[in-house]
Every structure is written in structure tokens, then in C-alpha cells.
Amino acid sequence: MKQYDAIVIGLGSMGSSTVYHLAKEGMSVLGLEQFDITHDQGSHAGQSRIIRKSYYEHPDYVPILERAYHNWRVLENITGVEVYHRTGLLYFGNPEHQLIKGSKLSASTYNIPFHPMNDEEVSIKYPHFEVPQDHEKWFEPDAGFVTPERAILLYVQLAMRLGADIQAKEKVLHWNRRPDGITVTTDKGVYTARKLIITAGPWAGxxxxxxxxxxxxxxxxxxxxxxxxxxxxxxxxxxxxxxxDGMKPGIYYGFPILDVGKFGGPIGLKLAYHYPTGKTDPDAVSRIITEADEAEIRYILDNFFPNSNAELLTLKTCLYTNTPDENFIIDFAPGQDEDVVIAAGFSGHGFKFASAIGEIMADLALKGKTFLPIGFLSAKRFA
Ligand SMILES: Cc1cc2nc3c(=O)[nH]c(=O)nc-3n(C[C@H](O)[C@H](O)[C@H](O)COP(=O)(O)OP(=O)(O)OC[C@H]3O[C@@H](n4cnc5c(N)ncnc54)[C@H](O)[C@@H]3O)c2cc1C
Structure with a gap:
């Protein structure tokens, strides 16, 4: 049986970047994915993910974001393929809302370009929107989106070229830590390694x-x-x-229409409501679209794009993995010393970080530490 330096469970957003960063360091790596690379059963499907730096969730994310932007550029330079697209991001909200307060705090703390706009500017440049009068309007020019499926495929391809063993359609059933290393049992075989990295998204629990x-x-x-x-x-x-809008918890967000020739489908103007629904089992989640799902989207269109006369084209389900405080968990697994590293609980805002998270996972597995400030993402905060 081949003994690996590291096994990565889950080759989605975080795992694909992790296998690449481990292989780049010369490690022998096995990456295991239960479905295809990529697929629409987890958290990464759907063409685009917003990337931004004026991070309302917590200013401590900004240094990690700076690294993520850097690493996306590195990926583009190595592969010659664009994954980050700079469109700018408009922010609308009441001055007291965390979206506005938190974004301003991160922008001012880290000198991130983040500009106020007045009503007239917005109505001239972006007449698409109907925004409540009391809302502040801000613009972050370096924000935009990254392409999840494309980035995952690129990272996995690079890892394979560097010698990583990649197994798709192979589900991990369980793992054990023994004095001589880690044993991972799948529905097809048994593997051993010195280190285990778990990047299993909604299945992490x-x-x-x-x-x-x-x-x-x-x-x-x-x-x-x-x-x-x-x-x-x-x-x-x-x-x-x-x-x-403060009428409901959470926020609304969206993207420009992307050219399907360049980005693939689905076709249309993408938008969604960012607010976690109740806990579900990732193996038993309903993918059927309901009237309530449609009503949520119509609320956005009716209230903020009343003149768009937009018709629904496609609705899809996707999974978040939420922690109680909606911040990530990036740490060694509790009770496993430094042999098992985890990246989980991305709470619906993790993809933009994937290029940096893979590097952090590799550093934690190889050196036991990272140069990035991840203390606030420790698993111990829930102990
Ligand atoms: C609708 C929606 C919109 C979003 N919008 C944004 C956004 O605009 N910006 C942003 O930054 N983030 C956004 N996110 C969040 C982001 O996509 C996620 O945080 C990120 O994809 C999580 O990555 P992950 O690697 O944890 O999970 P995944 O990408 O799902 O990867 C986990 C992988 O592990 C595999 N796996 C699990 N268990 C096993 C097993 N036992 N054996 C083998 N393989 C296994 C899974 O099959 C899967 O491929 C959004 C998420 C959703 C759902």
C-alpha cells in the first residue's frame, strides 16, 4: 500500500487548491472526491462567486483576502486562464446596517479603495436599481467575481501535473489516526498518510x-x-x-449577465438572497424548486429592479455550511494534535478565499503554522 505524505478529503473549492499547494511543495498527495470534479451537489456550482476586500463580516479577513487576490493572480499567470474578473461592486444599505458599517471599517483599516456615491451618480450610472432613499451607496472598484468550477479544475489539473494522485467518484467512509499515521477508508480502498486534510464542505460534520x-x-x-x-x-x-434593506435579515446580491460563450451557463442575470436557511442533511436535501423559492427571488426583482420586467429563467439549489458566528473554521482538528487539518464552515462566503485557504492548509500540514492571521477562525472558539 502506498504511504502518502498527505491525503485531502474533498476536492471542491478548498480541497482543489490544497492538493495543488501540497504537490507544489513536493509532497506525495492523494486527493479523494466522492463525486465528479466539479459537481453541483455541494457548495461550488453556479459559474461565479463575488470577491471583495471591504469585508463587512470581520476586518481580520482582509490580510487573508490580500493573499487570496495574490494567489488568484498566480494561478492565472501559471495557467494563462482568467479566473478573477474585475467588475466593481456596488453596496447599498442603511448606514447602521453591518453591511455598510463593517465594510467601511475594513476599508478604512486597510486603505481599501471604497468610494461613496450620491443618488444622482447612482441614477445616472446605474439606473437599473431602485434603492431606498435612506440607503448609503458605496462602490469598491477592485471587487468582482471569480469563476469557481474553472478555478477548481485548474488547481486539480496543476496538482495532477505535479504528480498528485486524484481519485474522483470515491467516497471516504471513515478515517482513523494511529501512532504510525492516518488510515482513510473509502468505498473503493484503504489508504495511509502522515497528514490528513479535511475540506469536505457540507459533509465536514x-x-x-x-x-x-x-x-x-x-x-x-x-x-x-x-x-x-x-x-x-x-x-x-x-x-x-x-x-x-433591513426589512429581512441577510443581504441580497447579484452579478452582471455573463457571456455563455466564455463562462458557460446558466444563461441570464444571476441574483440571490444571502441568509442561511435551517440545518439540512447534504445527502438528503431537496433540489426541487418551490413557490417559496421563487417568491424570494421575485421580492428582489419587485423591490430593487421594478423596471427590469425580468422573468425567471433558472433556479438552482446550492449548500452553505454555517458556523454559529458565520466565520470559518481553519485549524487542526480538535484532539488530533497537528496530524489532521480542517477547513470548514465557510458560511456562504468562502469561495473568494479558496486560493489562500489551500496554501494555509498546506502550511499547517507541512510546517504546523501559517504566516496568515487565522487565530479568529480557530475551532477552539466553540469548545
Ligand atoms: C448559492 C451560493 C452562493 C455563494 N456565493 C458566494 C460568493 O459570492 N462569494 C464567495 O466567496 N462565496 C460564496 N459562496 C460560498 C462558497 O461557494 C463556499 O464557501 C465554498 O464553495 C465552500 O467550499 P468547500 O470546499 O468547503 O465546499 P465544496 O466546494 O462543496 O467542496 C467540498 C467537497 O468535498 C467533497 N466531499 C465531501 N465529503 C466527502 C467524502 N466523504 N469523500 C469524498 N469527498 C467528499 C464534496 O463532494 C465536495 O466536492 C456561495 C455559496 C453558495 C451555495
Whole structure:
């Protein structure tokens, strides 16, 4: 039986970047994925993910984001393929809302370009929106989106070229830590390694029982719609955006229409409501779209794009993995010394970080430490 330096469970957003960063360091790596690389059963499907730095969730994320931007550029330079697209991001919200307060705090703490806009500017440049009067309007020019499926495939391809063993359609059933290393049992075989990295997304709680109470997968819905004035909403004419109206918890967000020739489907203007629904089992989640799902999307269109006359085209489900404070868990697994490293609980805002998380996972596995400030993401905060 081949003994690996490291085994990575889950080759989605974080695992794909992890296998690449481990292989780059010359480690013998096995990456195990239960489905295809990529797929739509977990958290990474759907063409685009917003990337931004004026991080309302917590300013401590900003140094990790700086590294993520850097690492996305490195990936682009190595492969010659674009994964980051700079569209700018519009922020709308009441000055007291965390979206506005927190974004301003991160921007001022770290000198991130983040500009206020007045009503007239917004109505001239972005007449697409109907925004409540009391809302502040801000613009972050270096924000935009990254392409999840493309980035995952690129990282896995690079890892394979560097000699990583990659197994798709192979599900990990359980793992054990013994004095002489880690044993991983799948539905096809048994493997051993010195280190184990668990990047299993919504399934992480099933593989790390000590954390399952703090990892709640939730069913989320994303829509692609057809506005009457299609061209006005295409990339180049329309940015990414996010809005908190305070009427409901959470925020709304969306993207410009992307060219399907370049980005693939689904076709249309993508938008969604970012607010975790209740805990669900990732193996038993309903993928059927309900009237309530559609009503949520219509609320966004009716309230903030009343003149778009948009029709629903496609609705899809996707999974978040939420922690109680909606911050990630990046740490050694509790009770496993430094042999098992975990990245989980990305709470619906993790993809933009994937390029940095893979590097952090590799550093924790190889050196037992990272140069990035991840203390606030420790698993111990839930002990
Ligand atoms: C609708 C939606 C919108 C989002 N929007 C944004 C956004 O705009 N910006 C942003 O930054 N983030 C966004 N996110 C969040 C981001 O996509 C996630 O945080 C990120 O994809 C999580 O990555 P992950 O690696 O933890 O999970 P995944 O990408 O799902 O990867 C986990 C992988 O592990 C595999 N796996 C699990 N168990 C096993 C096993 N036992 N054996 C083998 N393989 C296994 C799974 O099959 C899966 O491929 C969004 C998420 C959703 C759902």
C-alpha cells in the first residue's frame, strides 16, 4: 500500500487548491472526491462567486483576502486562464446596517479603495436599481467575481501535473489516526498518510464528529433571470452588487449577465438572497424548486429592479455550511494534535478565499503554522 505524505478529503473549492499547494511543495498527495470534479451537489456550482476586500463580516479577513487576490493572480499567470474578473461592486444599505458599517471599517483599516456615491451618480450610472432613499451607496472598484468550477479544475489539473494522485467518484467512509499515521477508508480502498486534510464542505460534520454541532449545512437558492433590457445588464454595463434593506435579515446580491460563450451557463442575470436557511442533511436535501423559492427571488426583482420586467429563467439549489458566528473554521482538528487539518464552515462566503485557504492548509500540514492571521477562525472558539 502506498504511504502518502498527505491525503485531502474533498476536492471542491478548498480541497482543489490544497492538493495543488501540497504537490507544489513536493509532497506525495492523494486527493479523494466522492463525486465528479466539479459537481453541483455541494457548495461550488453556479459559474461565479463575488470577491471583495471591504469585508463587512470581520476586518481580520482582509490580510487573508490580500493573499487570496495574490494567489488568484498566480494561478492565472501559471495557467494563462482568467479566473478573477474585475467588475466593481456596488453596496447599498442603511448606514447602521453591518453591511455598510463593517465594510467601511475594513476599508478604512486597510486603505481599501471604497468610494461613496450620491443618488444622482447612482441614477445616472446605474439606473437599473431602485434603492431606498435612506440607503448609503458605496462602490469598491477592485471587487468582482471569480469563476469557481474553472478555478477548481485548474488547481486539480496543476496538482495532477505535479504528480498528485486524484481519485474522483470515491467516497471516504471513515478515517482513523494511529501512532504510525492516518488510515482513510473509502468505498473503493484503504489508504495511509502522515497528514490528513479535511475540506469536505457540507459533509465536514460527518467526517469531524467533534465539530458537527457547529457545522450546519443549509439549502440555498440562486436564480438566473431575463431582464427586458438584456444588454443593460451585461458585463461591462452592469457591476456586481449587494444590498441590505433591513426589512429581512441577510443581504441580497447579484452579478452582471455573463457571456455563455466564455463562462458557460446558466444563461441570464444571476441574483440571490444571502441568509442561511435551517440545518439540512447534504445527502438528503431537496433540489426541487418551490413557490417559496421563487417568491424570494421575485421580492428582489419587485423591490430593487421594478423596471427590469425580468422573468425567471433558472433556479438552482446550492449548500452553505454555517458556523454559529458565520466565520470559518481553519485549524487542526480538535484532539488530533497537528496530524489532521480542517477547513470548514465557510458560511456562504468562502469561495473568494479558496486560493489562500489551500496554501494555509498546506502550511499547517507541512510546517504546523501559517504566516496568515487565522487565530479568529480557530475551532477552539466553540469548545
Ligand atoms: C448559492 C451560493 C452562493 C455563494 N456565493 C458566494 C460568493 O459570492 N462569494 C464567495 O466567496 N462565496 C460564496 N459562496 C460560498 C462558497 O461557494 C463556499 O464557501 C465554498 O464553495 C465552500 O467550499 P468547500 O470546499 O468547503 O465546499 P465544496 O466546494 O462543496 O467542496 C467540498 C467537497 O468535498 C467533497 N466531499 C465531501 N465529503 C466527502 C467524502 N466523504 N469523500 C469524498 N469527498 C467528499 C464534496 O463532494 C465536495 O466536492 C456561495 C455559496 C453558495 C451555495
Amino acid at each position: 460527518k467526517l469531524i464528529p467533534t465539530l458537527s454541532g457547529n457545522l450546519s449545512p443549509s439549502r440555498q437558492v440562486v436564480a438566473w433571470v431575463k431582464p427586458k433590457n438584456w444588454k443593460d445588464f451585461e458585463m461591462g454595463n452592469f457591476p456586481c452588487w449587494t444590498l441590505a
